[in-house]
Amino acid sequence: MNDQETHFGFARVERDRKQGLVNEVFVKVAERYDLMNDLMSGGLHRAWKTALVDWLAPPRNDRAFTLLDVAGGTGDIAFKVLDQAGPNVHATVCDINESMLSVGRSRARDQHRGSSCVFVTGNAENLAFPDRSFDAYTIAFGIRNVTRIDKALEEAYRVLKHGGRFLCLEFSTVDLPGLDAFYEAYSFAAIPAIGHVVTGDGAPYRYLVESIRQFPDQDRFAEMISQAGFSHVDYRNMSGGIVAAHSGWRV
Numbered sequence: 001m002n003d004q005e006t007h008f009g010f011a012r013v014e015r016d017r018k019q020g021l022v023n024e025v026f027v028k029v030a031e032r033y034d035l036m037n038d039l040m041s042g043g044l045h046r047a048w049k050t051a052l053v054d055w056l057a058p059p060r061n062d063r064a065f066t067l068l069d070v071a072g073g074t075g076d077i078a079f080k081v082l083d084q085a086g087p088n089v090h091a092t093v094c095d096i097n098e099s100m101l102s103v104g105r106s107r108a109r110d111q112h113r114g115s116s117c118v119f120v121t122g123n124a125e126n127l128a129f130p131d132r133s134f135d136a137y138t139i140a141f142g143i144r145n146v147t148r149i150d151k152a153l154e155e156a157y158r159v160l161k162h163g164g165r166f167l168c169l170e171f172s173t174v175d176l177p178g179l180d181a182f183y184e185a186y187s188f189a190a191i192p193a194i195g196h197v198v199t200g201d202g203a204p205y206r207y208l209v210e211s212i213r214q215f216p217d218q219d220r221f222a223e224m225i226s227q228a229g230f231s232h233v234d235y236r237n238m239s240g241g242i243v244a245a246h247s248g249w250r251v
Contacts, residue, residue: 034074034076035198039194039198040191040194040205044239045141047238048169048238048239048243048245049076049077049080049140049169050080051236051238051245052077052138052140052167052169052245053077053080053081053084054084055167055236055245055247056081056136056138056165056167058081058084058085058086058089058136059085059086059089060084060085060086061086062086062087062088063086063088064088064089064090065085065086065088065089065090065135065136066089066090066091066092066133066134066135066136067081067089067090067091067092067134067135067136067137067138068091068092068094068127068129068133068134068136068137068138068159069081069091069092069093069094069137069138069139069140070094070095070122070124070127070137070138070139070142070152070156071094071095071096071124071139071140071141071142071143071145071146072093072094072095072104072138072139072140072142073093073095073097073099073100073101073103073104073119074100074103074104074107075093075103075104075107075108075117075119076140077138077140077169078091078092078093078104078117079091079107079108079111079113079117081138082113082116082117089116090115090116090117090118091116091117091118092117092118092119092120092129092134093117093118093119093120094120094121094122094124094127095119095121095122096121096122096123096124098121101119101120101121104119105119124139124142124143124146124152124155124156125146125147125148125151125152125155126151126155127155127158127159129159130159131158131159132158132159132160132161132162132164133159133160133161134159134160134161134164135160135161135163135164135165136160136164136165136166136167137156137159137160137164137165137166137167138167138168138169139152139156139167139168139169139170140168140169140170141169141170141171142170143168143170144170144171144211144212144214144215145211149216149224150224150227150228153166153224153225153227153228153230154228154229156228157228157229157230157250160250161250162250162251163249163250163251164249164250165247165248165249165250166225166230166246166247166248166249166250167245167246167247168221168225168245168246169243169244169245170215170221170243170244170246171212171215171242171243172215172217172218172221172237172241172242172243172244173217173218173241174240174241174242175218175237175240175241176240176241179240179241179242183242187209187212188206188209191205191206191208191209192205192206192209218235218237218241218244218246221235221244221246222234222235222246225246225248226248228248229250230248230249230250231248231249231250231251232247232248232249232251233246233247233248234246234247234248235247
């Protein structure tokens, strides 16, 4: 693979094409995104996201706290943070895909979130926020879809305040003997089939499964976070390594 190419699932594409292809995937799945997450994970994605927010531990008192949730268009992480936090916590959800943001905005209206959560269009590789703007940056199941992961990590570091926290939840590498073979078979056989039944198109879900296999393992991703400037980098495996949560601090 040359410097002008990157992965789109198992395919090789020009770097400049990947973001458009990813956008097409999420336009197709946006309306059924949460339902498909429930079906594909047996509801476990909710527990994984709750564990991420628990690790973040947003303030429950009156302290002001600003969260940037990137690639979080449907609002899942931001809403969980707001539900745990005190009255002066504000969440900004940033996503490149308008279809996903539309779902999130609708959910926010239905839940009467008011001004505590705003939704903006933006690219993780080039965030339109000033330096040192946020106390925390979260990204859940989104960073593997970014064309230049190193650039997204650099942007996360840039927009965090000194003492700010980076947290990423992402599918990772299974480390439990016996589970790896089952997970491999389930991923490639069941998930695209479920997607076809629910949405009428299994292709986006095949891409999502393939993109997981292309993502760096836990230790390599931790190294990338450190290379972006973060300190005290750590990770926690969930469900035998199917998912990992990574943490880093801007000190």
